[in-house]
Structure formats: C-alpha cells, structure tokens
Amino acid sequence: MRKITKASLLAGFAFVATAAQAQDTAAVADEAETIVVTGTRAVGRTIADSPVPIDVLTPEALQNTGFTETNRVLNQLVPSFNFPQPSITDGTDVVRPATLRGLNPDQTLVLINGKRRHTTALLNINGSVGRGSAAVDINLIPSIALGRVEVLRDGAAAQYGSDAIAGVLNFQLSEIREGGRFTATYGQYESRVDGIEAFTGLAVNAAGQPVLAPDANRNGNGDIFVTNTTGKDRKVSDGQTLTVAGIVGLPLGAEGHVTVSAEFQDRDPTNRTGYDPRRQYDRIGGNVDAREFSFDRLSHRYGDAKTDDMKLFVNSALPVGESAELYAFGSYGWRDGTSGAFVRLANDARNVQAIHPNGFLPLINTELEDKAVTGGIRGELGGGIKYDLSGGYAHNAFDFFISNTLNRSFGAASKTGFDSGGLRYSQTLANLDLSKEVAVGFAQTLTVAGGLEYRRETFRIRPGEVASYAGGTAGGASGAQGFPGFAPVIGGQRVDQKRDRDNISAYAELDAEITDAFTVQVAGRYEDYSDFGSDLNGKIAARFEPAEGFALRGAVSTGFRAPSLQQQFFAASATNNVGGILLETVTLPVDNPIAIALGATPLDAETSIAYSAGFVVTAVPRFNLTVDVYQVSIDDRIVVTENLTANRAAGAANPGLRIGQILDAAGFTATNAARFFVNGVDTRTRGLDAVATYKFDMGDMGQLGATAGFNYNKTKLERVLAAPGPLATVPGVVLFGRQERIRLTDGQPRTKINLGLDWDWDWLGVTARTNRYGKVLAAGADPFLDVEIEPKWITDLELRADVSEALQLAIGSNNVFDIYPTKIPTGLGTDPANGAARAYPATNYVATYSAFSPYGFNGRFVYARASFRF
Incomplete structure (x- = not known):
C-alpha cells in the first residue's frame, strides 16, 4: 500500500497553487443561452434551443460544497442522479457506482471532452444498487479539473454508441492557459x-x-x-x-x-x-x-x-x-x-x-x-x-x-x-x-x-x-x-x-x-x-x-x-x-x-x-x-x-x-x-x-x-x-x-x-x-x-x-x-x-x-x- 503523508502532500501541491478559471467561472447572464456540445454536432446550439433536456453544471456549483467526491456533488445537483453509498460490499465499498434516471450504472455513457471514458475492471457483484454492472469510476475525475459538466437526460446510443440508454455525462476539462x-x-x-x-x-x-x-x-x-x-x-x-x-x-x-x-x-x-x-x-x-x-x-x-x-x-x-x-x-x-x-x-x-x-x-x-x-x-x-x-x-x-x-x-x-x-x-x-x-x-x-x-x-x-x-x-x-x-x-x-x-x-x-x-x-x-x-x-x-x-x-x-x-x-x-x-x-x-x-x-x-x-x-x-x-x-x-x-x-x-x-x-x-x-x-x-x-x-x-x-x-x-x-x-x-x-x-x-x-x-x-x-x-x-x-x-x-x-x-x-x-x-x-x-x-x-x-x-x-x- 502506498504511504503519503498529509504534510508532504500539502508541501508538494503548494507549487501548483491553482487558479480561478476566468472563462470557466464567469457568471452566465442567461443560463438558457449557454452553448452546449453534447447531443449535437451543430455549432452554436444553446440549452434553450436543444430538442432534448441538457443540464450544465458550472465549476462554482461543483466546488461550493464540502464534498470533494464528484459523485456526491452530482447527487446534490442533479435530480435524476442517484449515488447510494453501500458498505460491506467488497470492492464496491471503494468504487461506488452511480445511476441516472433509475437505470443501471452501466446504462449511462460517460465522456471526457466528448470522448468515451473507460469503465473500471471491477464488477459490482454484491448486494448493492447496480449489482452486476461494471461502470465508469466518476470519482476518479476531480471537480477542480472541470470547466463544466453537461448532463444529457435522453437516450443517445444512435449518436454515441453503446451504454447511452439513460443519458450521457460529458465532463469538459478546463482550458485555462494562465493563472491557477x-x-x-x-x-x-x-x-x-x-x-x-x-x-x-x-x-x-x-x-x-x-x-x-x-x-x-x-x-x-x-x-x-x-x-x-x-x-x-x-x-x-x-x-x-x-x-x-x-x-x-x-x-x-x-x-x-x-x-x-x-x-x-x-x-x-x-x-x-x-x-x-x-x-x-x-x-x-x-x-x-x-x-x-x-x-x-x-x-x-x-x-x-x-x-x-x-x-x-x-x-x-x-x-x-x-x-x-x-x-x-x-x-x-x-x-x-x-x-x-x-x-x-x-x-x-x-x-x-x-x-x-x-x-x-x-x-x-x-x-x-x-x-x-x-x-x-x-x-x-x-x-x-x-x-x-x-x-x-x-x-x-x-x-x-x-x-x-x-x-x-x-x-x-x-x-x-x-x-x-x-x-x-x-x-x-x-x-x-x-x-x-x-x-x-x-x-x-x-x-x-x-x-x-x-x-x-x-x-x-x-x-x-x-x-x-x-x-x-x-x-x-x-x-x-x-x-x-x-x-x-x-x-x-x-x-x-x-x-x-x-x-x-x-x-x-x-x-x-x-x-x-x-x-x-x-x-x-x-x-x-x-x-x-x-x-x-x-x-x-x-x-x-x-x-x-x-x-x-x-x-x-x-x-x-x-x-x-x-x-x-x-x-x-x-x-x-x-x-x-x-x-x-x-x-x-x-x-x-x-x-x-x-x-x-x-x-x-x-x-x-x-x-x-x-x-x-x-x-x-x-x-x-x-x-x-x-x-x-x-x-x-x-x-x-x-x-x-x-x-x-x-x-x-x-x-x-x-x-x-x-x-x-x-x-x-x-x-x-x-x-x-x-x-x-x-x-x-x-x-x-x-x-x-x-x-x-x-x-x-x-x-x-x-x-x-x-x-x-x-x-x-x-x-x-x-x-x-x-x-x-x-x-x-x-x-x-x-x-x-x-x-x-x-x-x-x-x-x-x-x-x-x-x-x-x-x-x-x-x-x-x-x-x-x-x-x-x-x-x-x-x-x-x-x-x-x-x-x-x-x-x-x-x-x-x-x-x-x-x-x-x-x-x-x-x-x-x-x-x-x-x-x-x-x-x-x-x-x-x-x-x-x-x-x-x-x-x-x-x-x-x-x-x-x-x-x-x-x-x-x-x-x-x-x-x-x-
């Protein structure tokens, strides 16, 4: 098992003291006019113009909480998202899957920058929600890395392929080029x-x-x-x-x-x-x-x-x-x-x-x-x-x-x-x-x-x-x-x-x-x-x-x-x-x-x-x-x-x-x-x-x-x-x-x-x-x-x-x-x-x-x- 002390990590992270993402955290005057890239290949599509429901979560929403696990934060913000936290379920105690619209964890497609994210090797075989599924470990995605999250609440297998039955979670990484x-x-x-x-x-x-x-x-x-x-x-x-x-x-x-x-x-x-x-x-x-x-x-x-x-x-x-x-x-x-x-x-x-x-x-x-x-x-x-x-x-x-x-x-x-x-x-x-x-x-x-x-x-x-x-x-x-x-x-x-x-x-x-x-x-x-x-x-x-x-x-x-x-x-x-x-x-x-x-x-x-x-x-x-x-x-x-x-x-x-x-x-x-x-x-x-x-x-x-x-x-x-x-x-x-x-x-x-x-x-x-x-x-x-x-x-x-x-x-x-x-x-x-x-x-x-x-x-x-x- 790896041993890293809290003190050494505090010192080690000091040099990457991170920054406010100006373009990521700027207030949106009218949320309906936010441009989305999930669920369409058309340029300039906004939330209000989308023919299917899409939520956009800003960095402020993701970070203004005491929870730093991305799954727990999404559970607070997205009504159709569910993240139970089981115990005495072997590996599922450590890799806990989440669900969208009450369907299985592996029936939601996860993207990073619009590209398919891989699942974990772990199969959730014990008595938890999502039993029998191998899902993406969303908690491996730190919220501080995100420019925003787009949640497409509609079937999208015809656009993205397998798994997109319940919907799509697209984690867009931040693109700042200065500051921290x-x-x-x-x-x-x-x-x-x-x-x-x-x-x-x-x-x-x-x-x-x-x-x-x-x-x-x-x-x-x-x-x-x-x-x-x-x-x-x-x-x-x-x-x-x-x-x-x-x-x-x-x-x-x-x-x-x-x-x-x-x-x-x-x-x-x-x-x-x-x-x-x-x-x-x-x-x-x-x-x-x-x-x-x-x-x-x-x-x-x-x-x-x-x-x-x-x-x-x-x-x-x-x-x-x-x-x-x-x-x-x-x-x-x-x-x-x-x-x-x-x-x-x-x-x-x-x-x-x-x-x-x-x-x-x-x-x-x-x-x-x-x-x-x-x-x-x-x-x-x-x-x-x-x-x-x-x-x-x-x-x-x-x-x-x-x-x-x-x-x-x-x-x-x-x-x-x-x-x-x-x-x-x-x-x-x-x-x-x-x-x-x-x-x-x-x-x-x-x-x-x-x-x-x-x-x-x-x-x-x-x-x-x-x-x-x-x-x-x-x-x-x-x-x-x-x-x-x-x-x-x-x-x-x-x-x-x-x-x-x-x-x-x-x-x-x-x-x-x-x-x-x-x-x-x-x-x-x-x-x-x-x-x-x-x-x-x-x-x-x-x-x-x-x-x-x-x-x-x-x-x-x-x-x-x-x-x-x-x-x-x-x-x-x-x-x-x-x-x-x-x-x-x-x-x-x-x-x-x-x-x-x-x-x-x-x-x-x-x-x-x-x-x-x-x-x-x-x-x-x-x-x-x-x-x-x-x-x-x-x-x-x-x-x-x-x-x-x-x-x-x-x-x-x-x-x-x-x-x-x-x-x-x-x-x-x-x-x-x-x-x-x-x-x-x-x-x-x-x-x-x-x-x-x-x-x-x-x-x-x-x-x-x-x-x-x-x-x-x-x-x-x-x-x-x-x-x-x-x-x-x-x-x-x-x-x-x-x-x-x-x-x-x-x-x-x-x-x-x-x-x-x-x-x-x-x-x-x-x-x-x-x-x-x-x-x-x-x-x-x-x-x-x-x-x-x-x-x-x-x-x-x-x-x-x-x-x-x-x-x-x-x-x-x-x-x-x-x-x-x-x-x-x-x-x-x-x-x-x-x-x-x-x-x-x-x-x-x-x-x-x-x-x-x-x-x-x-x-x-x-x-x-x-x-x-x-």
Missing part, C-alpha cells in the same frame, strides 16, 4: 448516530449471567444478550478528510494551452455499526466466558472505507497553421482502500482460535491504478468540412489484498494476510468525426455529420496466491476469509487468460434549423461487435417554438448496451459453511461448461426504445423552466441469476434435488452452487424531470441565484426470463428472486427534489441546498425482512468570504441537521404472512442502516476550505 487556483479542504463527521444508544454493559441476572433478549435462539439466531445503554445516541467524530487540489494553466505557443490539474484526498473511515449483542465465545459449563463482559462490541466496520486517492489530469491544445489544432488529454489515478467484511466471531466455525482467540474482522485492502490518454487533430478542410481524428488508450487495474484474516482449511498454520488477485480492463479507441453546414432551400441551416469508430476491449483475471483460494488439510472453509482469492481454474475452466473483443461503428446525423422556431435532428448508428453481432439504432428529435420564450420538444430513439466483458467472463469461487455443510459456490462465465449445463447461453445486447416530450419556458427575463416526461423500455436486461444450489442428500426436496441431478449427469459432481449472467428481464421506466432557475438582481445587495429540480421515476418489470435449458425441468426454481426484482423497481428513490440558493455580495457568498429523497424499499428475501426507507430532507450550508483578491475562506456543513435514514429493525417483529412473532436476523444489530439509502448514513459533515487564486 489552489484549494485545501478539511472536514469530518460530527454526529449523533440516530437510534444507536451508547453502550454501558451487558444486563445480568442475579447469578451474574447475561440476560437473553427475546429474539435469542429464534429463526436461526444464537444467544443474543440484553444491553444496557445511556439512553442517548452514540456520539461520533470520524471520517476526517483532507483534500488538496490544484489547477494551473500554462501557455503553449501563441494560442495553445497546457492545463494541469491534480487532487489528493486522504479520507479516514466512518463507522455506524451498532453494538454486537451476540454471544462471542463458547460457554464454559453453561456459563458465559468472562471475556463477554470486556469484549469491544463495536467490532464491525459499517460505513465509508478508508481511502487515499491521487488524481492527475492534463488537458492541452495547440493550433497548427490556419485551420487545425492538435490536442491531447490524459489522466492518471490511484486509490488505496480498506474496508471490512463481516466479523467472524470467536466461536465461529470459520475461525481458528489459536490465531484469533477473540474472533476477527477480515480487512479488504484494495489498490486501484487507472491511466488514460487521448490525442488527435481537429480543424476544417476545404469546403467547410470540419473534422476530428483521434485515438486513445486506457487501462484500469484493481487488486485485492486481504489482511487480519485466515484460511480455515489450513488450521493454525494459516497465514493471516493474502494476495487475493485482481482484475484488469483496457480500452483502445479510434474516432473520425466529420461535419459540414450545407445550404439547402428548405432550412435556414443544415448540419450534416458522420463518422467512424473502432474500439477494442480486453479483460483479465489475475489469480491470487495459492493459499488465498486453495483448500488445506485441516478441514473447514477454504480460501481467505472475507474475500477468497481468484483461482486460475474455476468450474473446471481456466479463467486467467485475456479475453478481448473489438467493434466497428459508423454513424450519420442531420441537424436542421428549418426556421427560427422549428428544429429537427435525425441520427442513425450501426455497430458490429466481434462477440455478439451487430446492432442498428436511430433517433429523431424536434423542437418547436410557437411563441417566443415558449417551446415544445420531443424525441424518440432506440438504443443498446453491449454486454460487458466483465459480465461475460468474470469468475469467482468461495466455500461457504451452510448448516455445517461446506458448499462450493461459483460465479461462472457464460461459456463455462457448468453454466452451459444449467442453461447459460452467450449474452446478447440490451436493447431499448425511449420517448421524451416536454416544454421550455424562457419568456421571463433571468428565468428558465424545463419540464420533460420520458419512458425508457429495455429488453433483455443483463442480470445475474440467484445461486442455483444443488442438494444431493437422500430425500432432498426440489429444486435442489433436480439441480444436483443435472450437475451430476453433466459430470460436475463437486459443484454445489452456481450462478451466471443472463438476459433476464424486460423493464419499463417512466418519469418526469423538471428544472427551474432564476437569477435575482438585488442591486446593492448582490445577486441571488435560485434553482429547483424535481424527478419522478418508476420502473416496472415487464417480463422475467423463464428458466432456460435444463432448468426448465426444475420444479420451484427461482432464476431471478424477489430481492433482485425489487432492487430494480424500488431500490432507488421514486422522487427527488433539489432546491438551491446562491447569494454573492461583494466579498461574501452563501450557498444553501436542500434535497428531498423519496421513499426507497430495501427488499429482503420475504416481506418481513423489507425495510422501507422513509423520505428525508438533507440540507447543506456554506459561507464564503473573500479575504483578498487572491484568498477565499469557507466554512460549511453537509447534512447540517444530522439526518439519518430509517433504521433497520432488530429484535422481534410480526410476520405479515401469519401474524406470528418472528425474530429479525442478528446481523441487523451491526448493519444498522440500509446500504440503499440514497444519501448514505454518516450524518453531519462539517468542513473548512481555503482557496488561493493567482
């Missing part, structure tokens, strides 16, 4: 953990033994003790975060520029676990072990992971001759993270007490390294033909190192730390874009555009060290506890070879301004992939302004998302102890013989058809309002199946019995449970977006900007894949279960409201934001285990002062009122199926809030920031 800006932000969480009272000890009876809680030894729970508390919520001060960032512009020739941006963040973990009331040690002669009374019952980690981040971006351009420009931009980033798995109790069968006499918390340490570079030439040929020829390469590596753990099957001889292997992904791109304004009689302007793209992707699994996945002779579960290593052979198939594919695409686009009041856009794109075949998509959009300042707009488009290499070829195995029986559970590629025996087939692309319609109001000076309704229907969405578990015991019931027979008949007698990806469901998403802005001129009191946004979003399952192949003969088999279905339909907020005020007067500035996150349903295996996360308002406040022309100081708080999501229930509840008393799982005591909370569960964050401009 340096910022240092420090903050931490100061909170009372709602519903978790401070622990004072175990309640005991007259014999000095702990009192058992009513839910002890019920529904699979073991001994659970009654705890004494102070009656007041536990106070926490944690998550200390230092972010040092800078941007500097350097001239290149007479008109070119080299803009360098960098950011370092050191974030300590947060922990919102509850006190663990479970019995930790074996009883001695019927009495509890004396260590029960001194054991630290805040033994889990449930919250943000510990991370260290470094991000470097370079953006450059150099005019060549009269009509051409060379350009290049690139990035390098790394992130070291540490998060916890679930605690293994001292009396757990997975523990070796000779190594961990008090049990242990496996720590999942991750290392991410990411690099990307793009270069090209753009300009104008004879006859007014504009061109852009570019090429790029990107590589992402993600590795797992597990510490404070063991491999139970090696007994007391086991190591306590393992290299569990990692994942690799790369992308190579080549693009040619051409456009020309053509004079025709039926239109005022007609822009004709077309282009070609070549893309090659690779994916590889790096096996871990042998002891991280192998079984020893001592018996018990094999593999590193917390995260078993990647084996080179899983399910009888080698999984460590490089997998690759390429695709070639061609597109054409017509953008016609028929009159001042009527605009039409038509686009088509053909893609051919080496693995699953070809796809053809189209889009038509129009805008009509019947009266000045009021316009109608609408669009219809088809789209697709190619199955990722990660979904096709990810593989992992683990040995789990279920009821005292060791079960080998494997996640398999779709071309694995075991998966094929169970009915797996090659993945096809997800396909979509999207409709949107809305209106724009700009008639009132300084006021803009857009309202858009939409529907996105997606067929063949790619999901991972449930664990298909065999049961070979005599007299076993279906479906386990029949699954065991299928595997045995195919010769896979050692496989106990398997899962794989399928084109499993069709969905329909309907919603509404509304965004309004108003700029108040307050005379001597400065300027006040007000923003309001609203999103309503509802997803419905239209079809669930019937069990394929041999699984069709299995009575009672569940291919895509209740939890996963509800995760798609109700796992994200049904509604979201964003309200903001920005007041600037002379040397003083204030930003106030409040967001209402609607209801979320975190589903259990059955309705008793469901958790309904109630709607909540989360309010942020910042006060800024310009101490001099160069220095600005700010203080503020995110979640200033210390709001928490609905607490997960514990103890006894009433089973809705029969009205009987039923115990909630004992793990609810330690995993206190749902990972589906759309605003996390850390409470109040307070911060201070210093910015120096030159």
Whole structure:
C-alpha cells in the first residue's frame, strides 16, 4: 500500500497553487443561452434551443460544497442522479457506482471532452444498487479539473454508441492557459448516530449471567444478550478528510494551452455499526466466558472505507497553421482502500482460535491504478468540412489484498494476510468525426455529420496466491476469509487468460434549423461487435417554438448496451459453511461448461426504445423552466441469476434435488452452487424531470441565484426470463428472486427534489441546498425482512468570504441537521404472512442502516476550505 503523508502532500501541491478559471467561472447572464456540445454536432446550439433536456453544471456549483467526491456533488445537483453509498460490499465499498434516471450504472455513457471514458475492471457483484454492472469510476475525475459538466437526460446510443440508454455525462476539462487556483479542504463527521444508544454493559441476572433478549435462539439466531445503554445516541467524530487540489494553466505557443490539474484526498473511515449483542465465545459449563463482559462490541466496520486517492489530469491544445489544432488529454489515478467484511466471531466455525482467540474482522485492502490518454487533430478542410481524428488508450487495474484474516482449511498454520488477485480492463479507441453546414432551400441551416469508430476491449483475471483460494488439510472453509482469492481454474475452466473483443461503428446525423422556431435532428448508428453481432439504432428529435420564450420538444430513439466483458467472463469461487455443510459456490462465465449445463447461453445486447416530450419556458427575463416526461423500455436486461444450489442428500426436496441431478449427469459432481449472467428481464421506466432557475438582481445587495429540480421515476418489470435449458425441468426454481426484482423497481428513490440558493455580495457568498429523497424499499428475501426507507430532507450550508483578491475562506456543513435514514429493525417483529412473532436476523444489530439509502448514513459533515487564486 502506498504511504503519503498529509504534510508532504500539502508541501508538494503548494507549487501548483491553482487558479480561478476566468472563462470557466464567469457568471452566465442567461443560463438558457449557454452553448452546449453534447447531443449535437451543430455549432452554436444553446440549452434553450436543444430538442432534448441538457443540464450544465458550472465549476462554482461543483466546488461550493464540502464534498470533494464528484459523485456526491452530482447527487446534490442533479435530480435524476442517484449515488447510494453501500458498505460491506467488497470492492464496491471503494468504487461506488452511480445511476441516472433509475437505470443501471452501466446504462449511462460517460465522456471526457466528448470522448468515451473507460469503465473500471471491477464488477459490482454484491448486494448493492447496480449489482452486476461494471461502470465508469466518476470519482476518479476531480471537480477542480472541470470547466463544466453537461448532463444529457435522453437516450443517445444512435449518436454515441453503446451504454447511452439513460443519458450521457460529458465532463469538459478546463482550458485555462494562465493563472491557477489552489484549494485545501478539511472536514469530518460530527454526529449523533440516530437510534444507536451508547453502550454501558451487558444486563445480568442475579447469578451474574447475561440476560437473553427475546429474539435469542429464534429463526436461526444464537444467544443474543440484553444491553444496557445511556439512553442517548452514540456520539461520533470520524471520517476526517483532507483534500488538496490544484489547477494551473500554462501557455503553449501563441494560442495553445497546457492545463494541469491534480487532487489528493486522504479520507479516514466512518463507522455506524451498532453494538454486537451476540454471544462471542463458547460457554464454559453453561456459563458465559468472562471475556463477554470486556469484549469491544463495536467490532464491525459499517460505513465509508478508508481511502487515499491521487488524481492527475492534463488537458492541452495547440493550433497548427490556419485551420487545425492538435490536442491531447490524459489522466492518471490511484486509490488505496480498506474496508471490512463481516466479523467472524470467536466461536465461529470459520475461525481458528489459536490465531484469533477473540474472533476477527477480515480487512479488504484494495489498490486501484487507472491511466488514460487521448490525442488527435481537429480543424476544417476545404469546403467547410470540419473534422476530428483521434485515438486513445486506457487501462484500469484493481487488486485485492486481504489482511487480519485466515484460511480455515489450513488450521493454525494459516497465514493471516493474502494476495487475493485482481482484475484488469483496457480500452483502445479510434474516432473520425466529420461535419459540414450545407445550404439547402428548405432550412435556414443544415448540419450534416458522420463518422467512424473502432474500439477494442480486453479483460483479465489475475489469480491470487495459492493459499488465498486453495483448500488445506485441516478441514473447514477454504480460501481467505472475507474475500477468497481468484483461482486460475474455476468450474473446471481456466479463467486467467485475456479475453478481448473489438467493434466497428459508423454513424450519420442531420441537424436542421428549418426556421427560427422549428428544429429537427435525425441520427442513425450501426455497430458490429466481434462477440455478439451487430446492432442498428436511430433517433429523431424536434423542437418547436410557437411563441417566443415558449417551446415544445420531443424525441424518440432506440438504443443498446453491449454486454460487458466483465459480465461475460468474470469468475469467482468461495466455500461457504451452510448448516455445517461446506458448499462450493461459483460465479461462472457464460461459456463455462457448468453454466452451459444449467442453461447459460452467450449474452446478447440490451436493447431499448425511449420517448421524451416536454416544454421550455424562457419568456421571463433571468428565468428558465424545463419540464420533460420520458419512458425508457429495455429488453433483455443483463442480470445475474440467484445461486442455483444443488442438494444431493437422500430425500432432498426440489429444486435442489433436480439441480444436483443435472450437475451430476453433466459430470460436475463437486459443484454445489452456481450462478451466471443472463438476459433476464424486460423493464419499463417512466418519469418526469423538471428544472427551474432564476437569477435575482438585488442591486446593492448582490445577486441571488435560485434553482429547483424535481424527478419522478418508476420502473416496472415487464417480463422475467423463464428458466432456460435444463432448468426448465426444475420444479420451484427461482432464476431471478424477489430481492433482485425489487432492487430494480424500488431500490432507488421514486422522487427527488433539489432546491438551491446562491447569494454573492461583494466579498461574501452563501450557498444553501436542500434535497428531498423519496421513499426507497430495501427488499429482503420475504416481506418481513423489507425495510422501507422513509423520505428525508438533507440540507447543506456554506459561507464564503473573500479575504483578498487572491484568498477565499469557507466554512460549511453537509447534512447540517444530522439526518439519518430509517433504521433497520432488530429484535422481534410480526410476520405479515401469519401474524406470528418472528425474530429479525442478528446481523441487523451491526448493519444498522440500509446500504440503499440514497444519501448514505454518516450524518453531519462539517468542513473548512481555503482557496488561493493567482
């Protein structure tokens, strides 16, 4: 793991003290007149003139907050953007995906300077929003590097290719060529953990033994003790975060520029676990072990992971001759993270007490390294033909190192730390874009555009060290506890070879301004992939302004998302102890013989058809309002199946019995449970977006900007894949279960409201934001285990002062009122199926809030920031 001290980073960044980006941060007099480059190849298209909804986020909006993670900032600003912050989800604790319009993270296309950004190597395979997806790591893009962000909230696969089903996020890098800006932000969480009272000890009876809680030894729970508390919520001060960032512009020739941006963040973990009331040690002669009374019952980690981040971006351009420009931009980033798995109790069968006499918390340490570079030439040929020829390469590596753990099957001889292997992904791109304004009689302007793209992707699994996945002779579960290593052979198939594919695409686009009041856009794109075949998509959009300042707009488009290499070829195995029986559970590629025996087939692309319609109001000076309704229907969405578990015991019931027979008949007698990806469901998403802005001129009191946004979003399952192949003969088999279905339909907020005020007067500035996150349903295996996360308002406040022309100081708080999501229930509840008393799982005591909370569960964050401009 890399070691960089805060002091050394402060010193190291001092020389790049960054600058105010004059052209980037200048106030926009009328937001509707902001020029956009996303969603069109026409020159001079403004927000108000766009036939599809586009939001533009300025650098001020991105930077006037205590959060320095780009995903968290976008969650505050974009109504249809969702960024849950799960915990105890392995690598997803460190690379957290975000969503747009309630769709999957990999159904939003991310661009840098209009060029496709690569995804991470990590596949989010655990129980979080976006399960089964490999998405772009937006938090690798530092906000200080950005000139602005354009959010296209409409399907755009016909223009940009795969993934643009929900929309497009285009991160435009700053292009300053002189000056700079340096910022240092420090903050931490100061909170009372709602519903978790401070622990004072175990309640005991007259014999000095702990009192058992009513839910002890019920529904699979073991001994659970009654705890004494102070009656007041536990106070926490944690998550200390230092972010040092800078941007500097350097001239290149007479008109070119080299803009360098960098950011370092050191974030300590947060922990919102509850006190663990479970019995930790074996009883001695019927009495509890004396260590029960001194054991630290805040033994889990449930919250943000510990991370260290470094991000470097370079953006450059150099005019060549009269009509051409060379350009290049690139990035390098790394992130070291540490998060916890679930605690293994001292009396757990997975523990070796000779190594961990008090049990242990496996720590999942991750290392991410990411690099990307793009270069090209753009300009104008004879006859007014504009061109852009570019090429790029990107590589992402993600590795797992597990510490404070063991491999139970090696007994007391086991190591306590393992290299569990990692994942690799790369992308190579080549693009040619051409456009020309053509004079025709039926239109005022007609822009004709077309282009070609070549893309090659690779994916590889790096096996871990042998002891991280192998079984020893001592018996018990094999593999590193917390995260078993990647084996080179899983399910009888080698999984460590490089997998690759390429695709070639061609597109054409017509953008016609028929009159001042009527605009039409038509686009088509053909893609051919080496693995699953070809796809053809189209889009038509129009805008009509019947009266000045009021316009109608609408669009219809088809789209697709190619199955990722990660979904096709990810593989992992683990040995789990279920009821005292060791079960080998494997996640398999779709071309694995075991998966094929169970009915797996090659993945096809997800396909979509999207409709949107809305209106724009700009008639009132300084006021803009857009309202858009939409529907996105997606067929063949790619999901991972449930664990298909065999049961070979005599007299076993279906479906386990029949699954065991299928595997045995195919010769896979050692496989106990398997899962794989399928084109499993069709969905329909309907919603509404509304965004309004108003700029108040307050005379001597400065300027006040007000923003309001609203999103309503509802997803419905239209079809669930019937069990394929041999699984069709299995009575009672569940291919895509209740939890996963509800995760798609109700796992994200049904509604979201964003309200903001920005007041600037002379040397003083204030930003106030409040967001209402609607209801979320975190589903259990059955309705008793469901958790309904109630709607909540989360309010942020910042006060800024310009101490001099160069220095600005700010203080503020995110979640200033210390709001928490609905607490997960514990103890006894009433089973809705029969009205009987039923115990909630004992793990609810330690995993206190749902990972589906759309605003996390850390409470109040307070911060201070210093910015120096030159």
